[in-house]
Amino acid sequence: MNKADSERLESAMEQMGLISTPSPTNADIVVLNSCVVRQSAEDKVVGMLESLKGGKNSNPDKIIALMGCMVGPNTTSLEKRFPHVDVMMPPQQYDPLIELIGDRMDIDTEGCIGPLTANPTVAAYVPIIHGCDKFCSFCIIPYRRGREVSRTINDIVRETKLLADRGVKEITLLGQNVDSYGHDLPENIDLGDLLYAVNEIDSIERIRFLTSHPNDMSDHIIDAVANLDKVCENINLPFQAGDDEVLSRMRRGYSNSHYRKLIEKIRSQIPNVSLNTDLIVGFCGETDLQFERTLEMLREVRFDKVHAAAYSNRDGTIASRKMEDDVSLEDKKSRLKAVQELQTDIQTEINRKLYDQTMQVLVEGIKRGKAHGRNRNDKLVYVEGGEDSIGEVVNARIHKTSPWSLTGLKESVA
Numbered sequence: 001m002n003k004a005d006s007e008r009l010e011s012a013m014e015q016m017g018l019i020s021t022p023s024p025t026n027a028d029i030v031v032l033n034s035c036v037v038r039q040s041a042e043d044k045v046v047g048m049l050e051s052l053k054g055g056k057n058s059n060p061d062k063i064i065a066l067m068g069c070m071v072g073p074n075t076t077s078l079e080k081r082f083p084h085v086d087v088m089m090p091p092q093q094y095d096p097l098i099e100l101i102g103d104r105m106d107i108d109t110e111g112c113i114g115p116l117t118a119n120p121t122v123a124a125y126v127p128i129i130h131g132c133d134k135f136c137s138f139c140i141i142p143y144r145r146g147r148e149v150s151r152t153i154n155d156i157v158r159e160t161k162l163l164a165d166r167g168v169k170e171i172t173l174l175g176q177n178v179d180s181y182g183h184d185l186p187e188n189i190d191l192g193d194l195l196y197a198v199n200e201i202d203s204i205e206r207i208r209f210l211t212s213h214p215n216d217m218s219d220h221i222i223d224a225v226a227n228l229d230k231v232c233e234n235i236n237l238p239f240q241a242g243d244d245e246v247l248s249r250m251r252r253g254y255s256n257s258h259y260r261k262l263i264e265k266i267r268s269q270i271p272n273v274s275l276n277t278d279l280i281v282g283f284c285g286e287t288d289l290q291f292e293r294t295l296e297m298l299r300e301v302r303f304d305k306v307h308a309a310a311y312s313n314r315d316g317t318i319a320s321r322k323m324e325d326d327v328s329l330e331d332k333k334s335r336l337k338a339v340q341e342l343q344t345d346i347q348t349e350i351n352r353k354l355y356d357q358t359m360q361v362l363v364e365g366i367k368r369g370k371a372h373g374r375n376r377n378d379k380l381v382y383v384e385g386g387e388d389s390i391g392e393v394v395n396a397r398i399h400k401t402s403p404w405s406l407t408g409l410k411e412s413v414a
């Protein structure tokens with residue numbers, strides 16, 4: 001979501017005639033888009049803000065802006081702590097910066113923040129619902145991004161068509177909880193209806209969505225993924241913990257048996273689906289035995305990709321107010337390592353089965369002399385090819401596999 005927000009602001013700034021520079025040192029404007037989902041992310045932003053002080057002292061005209069989840073509704077303490085920051089903007093509230101730039105450059109900024117229009121790449125993000133109403137006990141997002149607000153289908157379709165006109169082939173529909181899209185709109189619609197509408201747009205070849213919640217993944221959404229040719233067979237469905245007691249303390253609202261049944265349903269209705277998940281180790285009170293149930297879930301479901309994080313206390317959350325962060329750092333680290341080792345073995349085995357298979361890859365860029373893109377299952381694939389192949393869908397025959405990526409030879413343009 002932060003990446004999408006940054007792209008949107010960048011697009012507006014480009015429309016105002018600004019160009020990006022590779023380093024903040026010589027930039028006239030530096031914008032930090034902050035994430036506070038974990039302490040390490042917040043520490044990074046603080047370090048960066050400190051390092052910008054010198055540049056601001058030697059060039060007081062330099063504009064420094066802080067946006068994103070670090071900026072809550074009340075900015076007084078941040079302003080005291082970082083007086084060299086000119087603008088503080090909560091997520092998606094870009095106006096103060098746009099107006100300041102407009103004043104400095106003496107230009108009209110009306111309509112600058114709209115759909116993405118400047119230089120999108122082959123694959124773009126389209127936010128469809130902002131905020132979250134779930135209030136999981138560990139999570140700061142509902143406090144920083146507010147309650148759920150869905151965009152209308154017409155608005156999303158209009159933006160996607162604009163992106164398609166500028167060469168975008170793949171869109172990822174984004175939301176903190178993308179499956180609850182539409183519930184706040186007057187029409188009786190959901191993510192399934194939106195997927196049907198976006199599937200109709202010519203020249204969009206692939207559609208993805210992120211991130212799902214097990215309680216809101218409806219049959220209609222599963223049917224849409226199963227039936228629509230452009231919607232990729234990949235679902236990111238966080239389970240967070242394998243133990244019911246931990247899930248209940250997390251306020252996730254489902255049990256591990258509900259989660260397993262949902263996975264069975266998805267797999268039976270969407271052949272070849274790949275599944276990604278998010279999980280937290282070392283949540284308040286998690287015992288060794290409870291953590292073992294998380295490993296069991298991984299062994300049983302065999303996800304294609306896992307985003308694992310050690311629990312990090314966030315001030316203001318329900319867990320920070322009512323629970324004790326009592327799992328030692330050492331235990332958190334060793335649990336994380338156990339997840340990573342197990343998952344590496346699983347991904348090695350899953351990907352090895354793809355050896356000699358031919359798959360469609362949408363080429364997104366060039367890295368170390370090789371073209372790279374993803375297959376429909378969201379796996380990173382390297383193929384031979386140059387800049388001219390960016391945006392092409394190629395058939396790649398896989399001749400090398402690793403837990404993290406695949407390498408293939410181009411057979412023909414798909």
Ligand code: SF4
Pocket residue numbers: 132133134135136139140141142176177213
């Ligand atoms: Fe945070 Fe996701 Fe829970 Fe919402 S559903 S509170 S974004 S973890």
